[in-house]
Amino acid sequence: MTRDDRQQVPPDQGDGGNFPKNTPVPFSSYWKLRADTIYLNHGSFGPPPECVRQARAEWQRRLDEQPMDFYLRQYEPAWFAARERLARFVGTSAENLVLVDNATVAMNAVADSFPLRPGDQVLLTDHEYGAVLRIWQRACRRAGTEPPRIARLPQPLTSTTDVVDTLLAAATPATRLIVVSHITSATAVILPVAEICQAARQRGIAVCIDGPHALLQTPVALDQLPCDYYTTSCHKWLCAPLGSGFLYVAPRHQAGMAPSVLSWGRGLQEQHRDWSDEFIWSGTGDPSAHLTIGTAIDLFEHLGVEEFRSRSHRLARYARQQLLALADRPPLVEDSADWYGSMAQMPLPRVDRQQLQTRLWQRHGIEVPIIDWDGQSFIRVSCHLYNTPEQIDRLVAALRDELPGVAMSPP
Numbered sequence: 539m540t541r542d543d544r545q546q547v548p549p550d551q552g553d554g555g556n557f558p559k560n561t562p563v564p565f566s567s568y569w570k571l572r573a574d575t576i577y578l579n580h581g582s583f584g585p586p587p588e589c590v591r592q593a594r595a596e597w598q599r600r601l602d603e604q605p606m607d608f609y610l611r612q613y614e615p616a617w618f619a620a621r622e623r624l625a626r627f628v629g630t631s632a633e634n635l636v637l638v639d640n641a642t643v644a645m646n647a648v649a650d651s652f653p654l655r656p657g658d659q660v661l662l663t664d665h666e667y668g669a670v671l672r673i674w675q676r677a678c679r680r681a682g683t684e685p686p687r688i689a690r691l692p693q694p695l696t697s698t699t700d701v702v703d704t705l706l707a708a709a710t711p712a713t714r715l716i717v718v719s720h721i722t723s724a725t726a727v728i729l730p731v732a733e734i735c736q737a738a739r740q741r742g743i744a745v746c747i748d749g750p751h752a753l754l755q756t757p758v759a760l761d762q763l764p765c766d767y768y769t770t771s772c773h774k775w776l777c778a779p780l781g782s783g784f785l786y787v788a789p790r791h792q793a794g795m796a797p798s799v800l801s802w803g804r805g806l807q808e809q810h811r812d813w814s815d816e817f818i819w820s821g822t823g824d825p826s827a828h829l830t831i832g833t834a835i836d837l838f839e840h841l842g843v844e845e846f847r848s849r850s851h852r853l854a855r856y857a858r859q860q861l862l863a864l865a866d867r868p869p870l871v872e873d874s875a876d877w878y879g880s881m882a883q884m885p886l887p888r889v890d891r892q893q894l895q896t897r898l899w900q901r902h903g904i905e906v907p908i909i910d911w912d913g914q915s916f917i918r919v920s921c922h923l924y925n926t927p928e929q930i931d932r933l934v935a936a937l938r939d940e941l942p943g944v945a946m947s948p949p
């Protein structure tokens with residue numbers, strides 16, 4: 539990977555509907571993906587590029603060849619260096635972050651540490667990830683308080699003010715916490731998290747942002763975002779190894795934070811200085827994914843973060859335009875980079891979700907999620923740098939094949 543590789547990349551000339559069909563995609567050479575698959579589901583599980591796989595393998599080699607030296611002498615300095623690199627990328631001080639396996643671990647730590655009491659309320663939107671809802675259902679049950687309240691956001695989502703007002707209208711004087719996605723999973727919508735945090739703060743409500751889709755797809759500048767907690771996975775759009783994520787905790791909440799899995803904490807000598815120390819050692823494991831986050835950041839800073847955003851959004855927009863021919867109703871958001879980034883979600887006629895998803899894979903070699911949400915069917919297409927307009931065309935052709943009964947406009 540050199541600067542010269544990047545200079546050989548011809549710039550895209552088109553956008554949306556006239557995306558140039560024969561654009562070479564040299565970026566795809568950064569990944570080794572199975573040749574029999576059109577992979578349009580980076581949003582669920584993002585495959586790591588080759589340089590990230592190699593960097594992780596090097597950490598694993600060091601660990602496996604001399605575990606004592608690795609755990610006792612190499613691990614902690616490498617952990618602090620990885621955290622420092624990540625902190626620069628997400629615009630905060632390293633002291634506000636801990637490295638964890640994924641957004642789920644981070645969200646559990648928040649749920650286990652947040653001081654909920656009987657009578658308190660937790661508020662989510664109807665776009666939240668199912669596992670996140672389960673985490674908060676359990677936390678509320680354990681606290682002896684009512685299940686999380688769910689604010690139904692407007693459909694379609696047309697204005698930031700509407701989203702913020704609808705969400706905050708569902709809050710009551712008992713609401714202690716709002717849990718909201720930065721970019722939603724099933725619906726692929728960028729939510730106005732900064733405005734939600736500001737409105738919540740005026741009401742004295744804490745906000746936990748669930749951010750695994752946001753890293754790289756959209757700017758994340760934590761010190762400028764007045765949130766209380768931010769949970770994320772680095773293995774989605776940022777392409778760090780599977781099993782890497784972080785938890786951000788605003789300084790005012792750090793004293794109350796503890797990991798869900800308690801072990802020795804920092805160093806086996808229990809020399810704890812601050813909240814993050816408890817998260818450094820959570821039992822013997824393979825922390826190579828955490829230590830490789832910086833390699834993924836280096837790659838995208840080299841390729842250009844803005845270049846990634848504009849390329850992947852153009853392709854998502856192209857997918858949206860092509861899939862519109864199959865839709866039986868309007869999309870949830872208008873065609874704007876304010877509302878969606880590298881993932882596009884489009885309505886489908888009511889289908890058997892599992893059957894269609896399996897047939898797309900088995901008969902066409904296409905991995906793409908078909909989604910049931912709010913009693914409706916949708917398709918969600920993820921566009922990373924290894925995806926091409928030709929793959930979108932193959933998807934649309936496969937859907938025409940599999941949905942013959944659906945009235946569709948000509949291509």
Ligand SMILES: Cc1ncc(COP(=O)(O)O)c(C=O)c1O
Pocket residue numbers: 581582640641642643666667669670719721722723748749750751771
């Ligand atoms: C919005 C959202 N939150 C949380 C998660 C959980 O992420 P992970 O499985 O990496 O912990 C996901 C996973 O897809 C997600 O989409």
